[in-house]
Amino acid sequence: MKKTIKTTKKPVRKPAAAATPPAPAKVRVATMWLSGCSGCHMSFLDLDERLVELVKLVDILHSPIVDTKDIPEVDVGIVEGCVNNNEQEHELKKLRSRCQVLIALGDCAVTGNIPGLRNQFTLKDCLLRAYEQTESTKISCIPNDPVVPVLNAKARPLQEVVKVDLSIPGCPPDADVIWYALTELLAGRVPQWTEKNLRYD
Numbered sequence: 001m002k003k004t005i006k007t008t009k010k011p012v013r014k015p016a017a018a019a020t021p022p023a024p025a026k027v028r029v030a031t032m033w034l035s036g037c038s039g040c041h042m043s044f045l046d047l048d049e050r051l052v053e054l055v056k057l058v059d060i061l062h063s064p065i066v067d068t069k070d071i072p073e074v075d076v077g078i079v080e081g082c083v084n085n086n087e088q089e090h091e092l093k094k095l096r097s098r099c100q101v102l103i104a105l106g107d108c109a110v111t112g113n114i115p116g117l118r119n120q121f122t123l124k125d126c127l128l129r130a131y132e133q134t135e136s137t138k139i140s141c142i143p144n145d146p147v148v149p150v151l152n153a154k155a156r157p158l159q160e161v162v163k164v165d166l167s168i169p170g171c172p173p174d175a176d177v178i179w180y181a182l183t184e185l186l187a188g189r190v191p192q193w194t195e196k197n198l199r200y201d
Contacts, residue, residue, distance in 0.1 A: 030062035036081030039172035040106035046175035087149035096162040
């Protein structure tokens with residue numbers, strides 16, 4: 001009779017899995033809408049499916065499209081619209097003090113554009129026309145309640161109030177232009193504006 005010899009198999013040790021490197025920290029972003037039409041933020045939303053790629057790289061911590069109250073410390077601030085009143089000036093300066101890079105988004109932020117048309121008139125004439133002399137006015141009353149922001153004498157582009165690091169022109173900038181500018185910055189490069197990427201015809 002043959003003897004059966006039992007052998008005990010030693011467990012095979014699997015090599016330890018390589019540690020997964022931590023994901024790079026996302027770039028913290030805040031956006032702001034001053035005196036403008038919101039068209040620049042609409043163009044930002046027109047990035048469509050590219051927004052999915054963008055949120056892998058950035059966290060939007062403050063924006064008109066995000067329900068937040070105060071401006072946190074961020075890496076990049078993006079501002080649409082020009083400065084028309086004392087409250088906007090205060091908010092812009094606060095954002096500038098809390099961000100490393102400030103971007104002027106669209107022609108209102110860059111030049112004053114449509115809101116800046118009032119600069120050819122005095123503030124008094126603008127208020128009289130808007131609140132007392134319009135054809136549809138029934139009761140004349142220029143607002144003077146302390147809760148209403150005080151209109152500045154002139155509408156001003158951002159660079160007249162704070163330091164601006166990059167301007168993205170356009171009324172509004174095309175979504176492709178916004179994408180180009182943001183991806184260049186995220187890659188550590190400065191966007192270069194040419195006749196090709198600034199044409200709107």
